[in-house]
Amino acid sequence: MSDLVTAAPQDTTTATYVFAVSRTVDPSVLAGLPGMEEGAPVHVLPCGRLTAVVQAVTAAHFTEEAWQARLSDPAELERCARAHHAVVSAAATCGPTVPLPLATLYRGDSRVRQAMADEADRFTSVLDRIAGHVEWGVKVYAAPAPSGPEPDVAGADTAVKGAGLAYLNRKRGLQQRRHHRHEEALRAAEAVDAELREFAAASRRLRPHGQEASGRRRVQVLNAAYLVAEGSAAELTELTGLLEARTGAEIEISGPWVPYSFVGGA
Amino acid sequence: MTTRQPVPWDNPEPLTGPIGVPLVDLLDRVMATGVVISGDLIIAIADVPLIRLSLHALLSSVSERVPAPWADGGPL
Numbered sequence: 001m002s003d004l005v006t007a008a009p010q011d012t013t014t015a016t017y018v019f020a021v022s023r024t025v026d027p028s029v030l031a032g033l034p035g036m037e038e039g040a041p042v043h044v045l046p047c048g049r050l051t052a053v054v055q056a057v058t059a060a061h062f063t064e065e066a067w068q069a070r071l072s073d074p075a076e077l078e079r080c081a082r083a084h085h086a087v088v089s090a091a092a093t094c095g096p097t098v099p100l101p102l103a104t105l106y107r108g109d110s111r112v113r114q115a116m117a118d119e120a121d122r123f124t125s126v127l128d129r130i131a132g133h134v135e136w137g138v139k140v141y142a143a144p145a146p147s148g149p150e151p152d153v154a155g156a157d158t159a160v161k162g163a164g165l166a167y168l169n170r171k172r173g174l175q176q177r178r179h180h181r182h183e184e185a186l187r188a189a190e191a192v193d194a195e196l197r198e199f200a201a202a203s204r205r206l207r208p209h210g211q212e213a214s215g216r217r218r219v220q221v222l223n224a225a226y227l228v229a230e231g232s233a234a235e236l237t238e239l240t241g242l243l244e245a246r247t248g249a250e251i252e253i254s255g256p257w258v259p260y261s262f263v264g265g266a
Numbered sequence: 267m268t269t270r271q272p273v274p275w276d277n278p279e280p281l282t283g284p285i286g287v288p289l290v291d292l293l294d295r296v297m298a299t300g301v302v303i304s305g306d307l308i309i310a311i312a313d314v315p316l317i318r319l320s321l322h323a324l325l326s327s328v329s330e331r332v333p334a335p336w337a338d339g340g341p342l
Binding site for chain 1: 288295
């Protein structure tokens with residue numbers, strides 16, 4: 001037992017990790033959630049007219065260096081992102097909730113209360129703005145390129161008297177078609193975004209994902225988030241279905257999300 | 267493929283179930299946004315704006331695996 005007591009006494013300092021801010025959160029929805037690390041439970045911290053959803057964590061595990069390492073480790077990054085999201089999502093079942101970014105930490109509960117008091121008006125206005133709304137993600141992909149080899153526009157006889165020229169022509173044709181498809185896809189993305197903006201209370205363009213993240217060999221031309229009224233999933237699905245048919249682009253939707261993308265600014 | 271209908275993720279209670287949420291979409295959200303409180307309040311243990319430093323580290327370290335999910339005009 002004695003070595004337990006003497007082991008690294010400085011490591012027992014705790015910090016307060018903040019997941020989200022709401023007006024009220026039923027503590028029972030947080031029961032059993034692991035949060036950022038094993039040990040202390042995820043719990044509610046009343047802060048005046050607001051409630052923060054927090055967890056006491058070992059300060060030494062959440063230093064800048066620890067975060068650098070954590071964020072560079074794909075598995076650990078995923079665990080943290082999902083743990084954070086699980087708490088945010090659970091809190092949001094009780095009413096409008098402002099998610100805080102991953103890695104929001106304070107030195108202790110009193111620092112959290114202070115920050116919440118300082119920012120109470122902004123939190124309140126954001127909570128009002130997102131009440132009754134959820135976020136949907138919409139991603140648009142360029143229509144897939146026609147499969148099989150490109151048609152040989154140059155013709156067979158040119159192989160004899162101008163193979164080089166034919167090659168260049170073929171190359172040029174290929175490039176033009178690719179360029180054309182890309183232009184079409186960007187137009188489709190704009191059309192989809194314009195229609196969805198009409199439908200949504202607010203919208204935000206995110207940076208499109210590269211091919212490795214989006215999977216398969218397809219080009220993402222729109223990555224956007226829309227704040228829409230709760231319960232309008234069927235309408236949104238129908239609308240994106242129509243847009244897909246009309247534009248020929250591939251559309252993926254995800255949601256409903258807690259309105260992560262609409263709590264910034266004021 | 268062109269007739270495939272867009273479908274939301276298949277989850278009976280999506281708001282409570284993080285399982286199945288695509289990681290790249292999740293990172294778009296938990297990392298880039300939610301900046302309601304200003305950067306100097308999102309502090310590290312040592313009162314430095316940890317989040318920004320960390321995000322820069324993240325951007326460079328995982329960009330091959332998760333190519334730039336951050337908006338050009340985003341809060342960063």
